[in-house]
Amino acid sequence: MAATVTRFETPDSVMTLDLRTPEGQSYVENLRRRDVSELGPSNRLLVVDTTAALSEHHEWFERLAMLPQVDAVVLVAVGAIDLDGKGPSLRTPSALANVGVTVWVGDGAGVPWQGGSRRPGAGRGDAGVEDLLTALRFPLVFDKVFAEVSEMPHQAANPGLAVDYATVEPAMMRALKLRALRQLVATGVAARQHDRESAELASVVRGAAERDAASLRPGSPLHDAMTTAQSRVGAAARAMDALRGFSGLLGGVHRVVLARLAEAGEAVTRHHKATTRALEDVDSSLAEGYPSPAELVEQGLPSPAPVNSVELAESLRKAVVAELAGGRTLPGLADQARGLGNQLGAARSLVVAESVDAEIRSWIGKLLKPPAFRLWPSPVMHLLPVVFVTCLLAAWLPGLRWWPAVGLGLLWVLAVALLFHRAPGVQDARIPLAATVLVAVASGAAGTFFPPLPSFGLLITIGVLVVLVAVAVGSVVAVWNHAVTTWADEVPVRRAARANRLLVEQVTRTIEERWTPSDRNRRLADALLVIAGAIDAVVEVFGDVISDRREHHDGVTLSVDSSAGLAEVLHHDLVAITLEVLRPSFDEISSRTPLSGDSQRSLLRAQELVAEYNDHLDHAGLRELPPFVTDDGPRRRLAAALWQNSDASRRVLSLTARSLMTQLCAAEDIRLLQADGTVVVHFASSDMDLPPADGGVVIRTRGDAVGAIRLTPLVNRIVQREVHVVAPGPEGDAG
16 A cells, blocks of 8 residues: 655635626626736636536636636536537637636536446435535645646546535534633632632742842942941940950950940941931832932942843743633733732832831930949949958968958958949949948958967968958959849840841842842833733623623534533633733833833724634634634644544545545436546545545645545547637737
8 A cells, every 4th residue: 555645735725716606707807917916816716607608708718818827727617518409518618728627517416426337326416516616725626636637638527526524513612602701701709610820920920029139339328337337236246245254354345345335326326327218218219210220329229130021021921821721710810910010019118127216216325325334232242241251261360360361351352443443434432342341351350359270281271361362353253244244234235236137138138129120020010910901901802792692502513522622722712812912012011112001902902803713713614723823732632523433534535436426417427427547636624634545645625624526537529629719909909
């Protein structure tokens, strides 16, 4: 078996000229050489005429044959050929000898006939001349018939025909189309079955709000205020830490700690004011356009990031396509787009800044003017029992007489004086010093009244004295650390560091989330509102269509169970209409021009597309791809459902020259056919995947039919070329 060869139809059209009608006759009568453009771009001409009028219309055939763009003419001559009672005779016009062939079709519906047999079958044929004309209007079928008949004697043949159609019932299509419209524009409870909100649009918004790397401009006022505050707060925290311990007690940090705290307070105040001003200006600039971005850049903010309008438009288009493909209703999608657009930029920058402002006001005074460093009465009063005990023991030591008690008492007085001297701020040490002296003298005097301890050696006595001195020093350092810790808890250095950090974070977040992407967010918000308006226009037009028609079903069903595939095609087409309405909006978004949101334009475009789609369904049918639809997947699936298990289609494509077909002639005219040299032309819809059984050529068409045309030559004696001699004249010269 030979391999199957598939030829696909070219886009060139076939012009049909029916000379049996007044319109066709008037057209040719008025045709002149100078009017060749009226014929259109096609070089194929299908002429239909009656056998009785062929001679009368010879001049018209000449005019057609002389048109420069005409390369091929197929003349379908309809009627009896025994016109004068002298026997059958088909007189073909000589004017078409070089450019045309003749296909003769007898009167009536034709008869069943197996090619080569002498007698036709019983009954009437199930194909007619209109089926033949439909097939010949396919360009490649036309070309094949023209080529085959051109090789036959006298370029004439009689056709046999078998055809099967896979069509969609109009009633079912109307019902499912109305249902698809209602699903797309459903709202409320009805929308819950169809509206499956996804994250496609939301993901576009999140993607647009992704943080861009941004920082304050070095050397700017805001950057200087931030870095100064960080530095001063850090210096104050280090000074506070340096106060602790023995080194803090003996060192000189007490002389600068108050200055460091004041500097930190002033720096945080300046930073807060600069941040508040910047955030207020960001809000004002984004909401009202003032101050200008250039002024904010002068304060220290970076320039807003540029907008990639093309990328933005493509992201939105893909998101809308994905949403609609996922089953979204148009009102639901419009509401989501409108809500996301309104949310962009709604949050104010000052929320954190205002909370920090209230906190700063509550403690900034304690940083600028710290509270007093308290030593008396607590914690120095806690030293007095230790002073009493240590001086008492020093006076009681044997062998050293009175001077250890005096020395240790003097050490205590000096230690207390050191505490008050190292304390930040002005301290009154008179009462604490007097109390220390009094306790030391009292404890030393009391030690003289006790019986002396037995002598246990000078070294042990000195060791005990050293321990008493260490206790005194340790107690003083502990009291100092306690006083420093208590004071540090009252001085808000940590709060200042936290407030400074919050201000920095708020500025950074505002830059990254609102300021740097501000132009992009503004463009995205406007784009979402434009999309929502365009979808609203589509909803309005679809709603008008629903209002004008009511859903009905007259009981007619499809030949196969293809309603699911049909519903998919209709939904796909309506989504394609929506996307086509949105296309100018996406084009506008991808440009750098301001967005107008012309809903009237979208409304008119939607009305125009719906009218074009209805016209397409009426004339080209559902199987034909509309101009605005690019994805033919649903139609291919529908075609598979329509063609599957189609025994009739397989039978048609397996027909040969000897198979039973409808021969388009009367039963008595079968004797006029010459079976030798018969050719069969097979054609089928391009969405059908059923090759012919004999592996021949299948011409793919854009129609909804599968068929076989059997071209049978006529016996030589009945075909005559009729020659007319026309005297030259003005009109003849012109024609």
